[in-house]
Amino acid sequence: MTEEKLARKANAAFFNPMGPSYSQQVNTWSTRIVDKMSFDEHKTYADAVKSCRFYFRHEPIVWSVITKMTDLAINDLVVKTEGSVTKTEKQIFEALSRDMLQFFRKCALEYLTTGLVVPEITFTRIGQKEIRDKGVQRINSMLYPTDMWLRDAKDIEIKRPFITSKESYFLIIPEEAVWFIKTGGEYPDGSKDIELYKEIVRLYPDLYVK
Numbered sequence: 721m722t723e724e725k726l727a728r729k730a731n732a733a734f735f736n737p738m739g740p741s742y743s744q745q746v747n748t749w750s751t752r753i754v755d756k757m758s759f760d761e762h763k764t765y766a767d768a769v770k771s772c773r774f775y776f777r778h779e780p781i782v783w784s785v786i787t788k789m790t791d792l793a794i795n796d797l798v799v800k801t802e803g804s805v806t807k808t809e810k811q812i813f814e815a816l817s818r819d820m821l822q823f824f825r826k827c828a829l830e831y832l833t834t835g836l837v838v839p840e841i842t843f844t845r846i847g848q849k850e851i852r853d854k855g856v857q858r859i860n861s862m863l864y865p866t867d868m869w870l871r872d873a874k875d876i877e878i879k880r881p882f883i884t885s886k887e888s889y890f891l892i893i894p895e896e897a898v899w900f901i902k903t904g905g906e907y908p909d910g911s912k913d914i915e916l917y918k919e920i921v922r923l924y925p926d927l928y929v930k
Contacts, residue, residue, distance in 0.1 A: 766874040766892075769834045776833050790828045797821055808858045815854035816865070823868040834873040838889075842867035842923075 776782055797817035805813070823839075831837045844866040851859060877890040899908055905917030 765878055769874040772833055786832045790825055794825045794828050811856040815856055830870050836873040838871040840869050841865045
């Protein structure tokens, strides 16, 4: 789906489910806020995402419906592995299900709000103590998802090449991040985070600027 189509679909989602008098009854919107929305002027997917999130935060019915759908869809992960895996493997699956449940909720909420989910998961080798804390026995070291987060959908640019039907997705690097990388770990306000800079260089060497 092209960026233009995504924007049109997002625009179409802005309706008042209770009729024109609903906003007046509950006083959800102020005149100043409504004047700034300009729902019909979304030219990019990023603009539509910004408005969708604003609408989600300010419209109580939309907030209630989306959060309830998320709760119903992502409520528990049951590991059924009787006879197919070892006891230790089952313990690993159960530990993963506990740790990833909240992340799945975030993914579902993001998808229902913006229509695009770009997850990032970092795997780190953990030791015996952390493994035992997760209820896993018999192994003393393993790779485990220790950091799970979502990229901001408005930082994703969607393009459709003229020679294929598949869209291309590009990550827009914020200006603050560009400054941080070019200065070797310094923020625009002068503060520094060298450890974070080294981690970015390790994970994304193509972003490194000499």
